[in-house]
Amino acid sequence: MSELKEGTVVTGEVISVKPFGAFVKLESGETGLVHISQISTKYVEKVEDVLQVGTNVKAKVLSIDPSGKISLSMKALMSEERPQRERRGGGDRRGGGRGGNKNPGDFEDMMKKWMKSSEERLSALAAKQKKNR
Template sequence: MSQLKVGDIVTGEVISTKPFGAFVKLGSGETGLIHISQISTKYVEKVEDELAVGVEVKAKVITIDPAGKISLSIKALSENAPQSRRGSDRRGSRKSPGDFEDMMKKWMKSSEERLSALAAKHKKNRS
């Protein structure tokens, strides 16, 4: 059983890279995965652009699932990591899924009205 816990800062060596992330052999002998989205605060197109086999990395343990799989993040160590605004309004407050559905309904209604108006105009111009 792992002695690691979520929030621990660990170091390890990259032992392989895949299109989705890098596997890291930790000092404890365990292996963790740094998902491509957790490598950097900037966009990473290819794991190999940022990490190479044999490189030592420092990362934060972000999850340990019931099966013992360890998820790591280099990005979480960045003190000035920008906060994700996905799913937030301009004030930074979280929107509920219902808000998105309401926005989509309004957009669909508006879109249908515009299409109807264009169709009517087109029909008028053809006669």
Template sequence: MEDYAKELEASFRSIKEGDIITGTVIAVNEEEAVLDLQYYAQGIIKAEDMSGDPGFNILEDVKVGDEIEATVVKTDDGEGNIKLSKKEAVQVLAWDILKGYMAENKNIQVKISEIVKAGAVAFVEGIRGFIPASQLSLTYVEDLEPWLGRELEVRVITVDEEKNKLVLSAKVIEKERAVEDINHKISMLVPGSILEGVVESLMPYGAFVSLPDGLSGLVHISQISQKRIKKPSEVLTVGDKVKVKVLNTNDNKISLSIKAVEENSEADEMEAHQAAEYSSKEEATTSLGDLFKNLKF
């Protein structure tokens, strides 16, 4: 009954040239793939009509059981089969998929298949994509050749179907991850902590200090010195090693103070001095007591 139902459905089905239909692969060889279309005729996709990717291999990339969307090229190839092209279907469907990838900020795994002037080439959904050298990594890439054949996680940053233009970037993903890593390190800082750093730049409003773990914080001009200054360069020079106190890490920005460290140091010195005085008085009192204790009246 099930077979009869399929035959009945197939008898009412109409397939015409230009249609995009789905079939299941039932056989594969070096020259072609054979598809079950749930129709009276089988579908045939020649190897050259499978993909525009130069790295595509029909025996490795197509398996029995795979479902494939393809465009009807001819309803009869001369041998009673329906001639199909996955490559043509990809051209129609892929651009919408790629637009979706860009809208979702979807990360895609690709393999670099070619090195060209100023960048590299990788295929996504059968479409040739360009990765500019400046978008391969966070760091500057001078020699592109070692990148050939490398697998890379990228994101679609430009889709233009009319100009057949697809641009990819690995840099945007790396940049996001670097920011996440920095923000995590910042979140681990405890306000009130004393750190050592190096003055990396001076601005009219304060000084930026390089900290351990690749972090950087700002010492506002009001937090540089206990005395009033008009500009940071009056007391600081780029390259100076300084001790700073973490004031806060609001909005993933590190606010620092040199003045607070100096105030702490002065307070500590005062406490130490008072403790020393108290200790000396206690010893003197104890000694005088001991002296009177031995006297008899």
């Protein structure tokens, strides 16, 4: 039976990469899984974009099921290291939303372009409707 406990921070080496995550051999000799959703606070399309066999990682033990399967999270450690104001639900959220857009100016520019395009389409539609009357 594992001596690990939920919440423990562990280190290990990636021994296998699969489409759904990476298997990590821990210093204790046990193997755990970092699911693709637990690799990063950012979207990960392919596990191999972030982790390769031989990569050393630090992760938090999320759970250990009765059969001994160890669920790990690198993302949990990243969340703990971020300053409080950057965490979801806390403080100034400008630019920290879902799209990963860190620069509020980029969002404003995008909105201006969208508004201009929308107004042009509405004008064209109104002119077409007026013409058909």
